[in-house]
Amino acid sequence: MPNITGHTELVGLMAYPIRHSQSPTTHNLAYDRNGDDVIQLAFEVDNDSLKDAVQSIRALKMLGSNVSMPNKTVVHQYLDEVDDAARLCGAINTVVNVRDENGEVTGYLKGYNTDGMGYWRGLKEAGIDYKGKKLVLIGTGGAAAAIAVRGALDGLASIEIFNIKDKFYDRGVDIAKLINENTECKAEMHDLADLDLLKEKMHEADLFCDATGVGIHPLEDLSNIPDGSFFKPDLIVTDTVYAPRETVMMKQAKDAGVKTVMNGLSMMLFQALIAIELYTGKETDVEYMKEQLGI
Known part of the structure; x- marks a missing residue:
């Protein structure tokens, strides 16, 4: 003390x-x-x-x-x-x-903003080299924006951002535009309701991050991902939620055979x-x- x-x-x-x-x-x-x-x-x-x-x-x-x-x-x-x-x-x-x-x-x-720095430092400490890699990111809030911008500045090849068509969707459009104009990373914004596109992008990606509040009380029984078929074993799956320590999405990924699944504690x-x-x-x-x- x-x-x-x-x-x-x-x-x-x-x-x-x-x-x-x-x-x-x-x-x-x-x-x-x-x-x-x-x-x-x-x-x-x-x-x-x-x-x-x-x-x-x-x-x-x-x-x-x-x-x-x-x-x-x-x-x-x-x-x-x-x-x-x-x-x-x-x-x-x-x-x-x-x-x-x-x-x-x-x-x-x-x-x-140390949120983005903290997210990528956590991956680096886990031995994950993310430079030149492709990220699928769900969310357009403060944490999501920080993760996207810091990743783009630090050498990600591309970021596919997904969000529901709510009042925050246009913020994601702005984030993608800023990344494209100020970094070498390519960023695109998509509607989370387009599940076929989400699955396609997740299968092409190296990294996946859910940076929304889905998984936190009172949404602890929900996931943005419909089922395990969206994951592939070598996809690095992360969630910014740390309470609970394992969200529904994380369990889906583990059950689908994903080797690296991380919560938001790091x-x-x-x-x-x-x-x-x-x-x-x-x-x-x-x-x-x-x-x-x-x-």
Whole structure:
């Protein structure tokens, strides 16, 4: 447990709802392991209170704050700078209070997205080389956009994005357009209702990721994939969900003989560790964190 002193520095977590989050546990384990006098606390912040909450990072000289829904796509307007990947994917999950040459925070706030970095770092740590590979991605939300943009910037050959024709579908069209205009990766947007096309693209792909909320309560009994015939044994299958640890989709893939099936725990861990390094400049012992978190 951290020993709170007059010198303890604060990192926030701003979202609504937020009390269920694993983030403070992960962050505070890392700060304690690294010997940092830093603590993360969760604050219930929605769009209406976000402007004042971001100003508090400056006023309280916080190291920064993680940001989750519903704030990821709107927090940029209150920041001084946004990094390229976060700008392209249109979502920010980490706000850093930039330090000066003496290590003091300056009040200059820069936004990053470590979700995409965390997802691909998790695959890399698992020994998966994704450069030049083809990805099928379901979803157009903040996590999906971050995964797509970071993967495109890091060398994916192509991304086939699928989503239902809801209010977020056009966001997927915009993501594909941005990827095509700013990277060497080829991206296309498709209707998830076109199951024949989905199966065709999954059989052509090297990687598959479901980055939607399907699989999380109250949708824990559902899958975006109709049946096991959509999978092939050498497809690398991933889900951004980590509670439950095995979704219906993951079980479908395993039953279909898929050799590599991963949940969202590694993404959750590495997006946090990358954010922690941005706040403190320190890398964290990955194996220690996996052991402590039961990953």
